[in-house]
Amino acid sequence: MIKVCKFGGTSMADGINMRRIADILADDPARRYVVVSAPGKRYGGDFKVTDLLYDVWREVEEYGFVGEAYAKVGARFSGIVRELGMEFPIDEVLEETARAIEREKSADFTASRGEYLAARVMAAFLDVPFIDARDVMKFSADGRLDSERTYALVREALKGKPRAVVSGFYGETADGKIKTFSRGGSDISGAIVARAAGASVYENWTDVSGFLACDPHIVASPVGIRSLSYKELRELSYMGANVLHSEAIFPVREADIPIRIKNTFRPQDEGTEILPTSKYRYGDRVVTGIAGKKNFTVIFIEKSLMNAEIGFTYRVLSVLLKHSVSFEHIPSGIDTMSLVIDSDLLSHGVLEELCEDIRRTVRPDSMRVFNNIALIAVVGHGMSKNVGTSARLFDAIARAGVNIRMIDQGSSEINIIVGVENENYERTVRAVYEEFFGAHS
Ligand code: ADP
Numbered sequence: 001m002i003k004v005c006k007f008g009g010t011s012m013a014d015g016i017n018m019r020r021i022a023d024i025l026a027d028d029p030a031r032r033y034v035v036v037s038a039p040g041k042r043y044g045g046d047f048k049v050t051d052l053l054y055d056v057w058r059e060v061e062e063y064g065f066v067g068e069a070y071a072k073v074g075a076r077f078s079g080i081v082r083e084l085g086m087e088f089p090i091d092e093v094l095e096e097t098a099r100a101i102e103r104e105k106s107a108d109f110t111a112s113r114g115e116y117l118a119a120r121v122m123a124a125f126l127d128v129p130f131i132d133a134r135d136v137m138k139f140s141a142d143g144r145l146d147s148e149r150t151y152a153l154v155r156e157a158l159k160g161k162p163r164a165v166v167s168g169f170y171g172e173t174a175d176g177k178i179k180t181f182s183r184g185g186s187d188i189s190g191a192i193v194a195r196a197a198g199a200s201v202y203e204n205w206t207d208v209s210g211f212l213a214c215d216p217h218i219v220a221s222p223v224g225i226r227s228l229s230y231k232e233l234r235e236l237s238y239m240g241a242n243v244l245h246s247e248a249i250f251p252v253r254e255a256d257i258p259i260r261i262k263n264t265f266r267p268q269d270e271g272t273e274i275l276p277t278s279k280y281r282y283g284d285r286v287v288t289g290i291a292g293k294k295n296f297t298v299i300f301i302e303k304s305l306m307n308a309e310i311g312f313t314y315r316v317l318s319v320l321l322k323h324s325v326s327f328e329h330i331p332s333g334i335d336t337m338s339l340v341i342d343s344d345l346l347s348h349g350v351l352e353e354l355c356e357d358i359r360r361t362v363r364p365d366s367m368r369v370f371n372n373i374a375l376i377a378v379v380g381h382g383m384s385k386n387v388g389t390s391a392r393l394f395d396a397i398a399r400a401g402v403n404i405r406m407i408d409q410g411s412s413e414i415n416i417i418v419g420v421e422n423e424n425y426e427r428t429v430r431a432v433y434e435e436f437f438g439a440h441s
């Protein structure tokens, strides 16, 4: 049996935590392959190494060489090596890395060095081989992961190695440049290694004892979720429950490899198990979890007999395509349609141009724009079986005195998404949590 373990930033934050990792690995000989993130925050107000590296990149862009920010990165790694009492030539490796950053002149290369250094140190500490993600994770010319090639290369690299440490977060493009995944992407690297290794489970070790029913920053100590389906995970992580990167599911889902979220600081806790929908039993639970994100724009379009007008939606979407703007949702009624778009994509006049173009193209009766909208997703397989879930949801939000700006009941039947003003986001999440998980639920 093979278990692949990914350790996140907090688990890698300092030498003491890295010792915990060694203990966790020693506890179970099946934990053979390890994927690591760059060191994260040690305490509130501390910096993640990856964030420091983006500062390093700004220094290099401006002055041509590394400066103060790199000294901070160096101090983090020197501290770790010291805390671990290792014989590791960290000064030399940091020096080489600085020169490589100045030579490569790329944001992605610079950012990737956190995982590179972390994995090198961890491999030396565990006394196992280091596998550089650059040699095994390959992107095709279109920028997407070349999965088949990557799986084959990872498999080849692991062959004959009973144990190994692989750096997370990055890979190499077709023209030999380093490219990172989006933030939090070491979760994807871990899933890839799990898939390639034919793991029986992908253990994702972080700083919480699994998925909680909602963001712990909003509700104090929300209930834990014992098990989730891949589908529910996808909805929750895409909608902001960033325990696990929303794309980490794809490699393992294809091979039915379960994911287990575990807490490095409380390894005895069971955590959350994420299973294929067919193997998953949700019992009598109505809602599994709540997630959400702020800062969306809703463009509300109204036109009588919209439904009868052939190609209406097509023409609206072709305007989006023309402006290269992607949308999150398009809830619609008989004569209405709303476009829900990440507000970041609409700055610098894009919103105005887009609206003008929609007006010209489909001549709506009216059009309104709502800014500062937060989306809240209420997710659970149980919702499709329990009549009246939406009534309970809308009622709870109304009782909290919040106006709903938009509703999208996904065709997947496992989620309902509501849009509220940004300023009502936390209040709404609390009200929904209370309704479905609170003492009187
Ligand atoms: P890592 O560095 O280990 O990858 P992350 O910071 O990416 O960890 O993810 C874990 C964090 O996700 C937790 O510390 C918690 O603050 C946050 N979080 C947000 N939503 C949830 C949720 N629904 N359940 C658990 N944690 C959540």
Ligand code: ASP
Pocket (backbone or CB within 6 Å): 008, 009, 037, 038, 048, 050, 051, 114, 168, 169, 182, 183, 184, 185, 186, 187
């Ligand atoms: N270190 C990277 C980040 O901070 C990747 C990761 O932690 O997964 O986004």
Ligand code: MG
Pocket (backbone or CB within 6 Å): 008, 184, 187, 242, 243, 244, 245
């Ligand atoms: Mg993460």
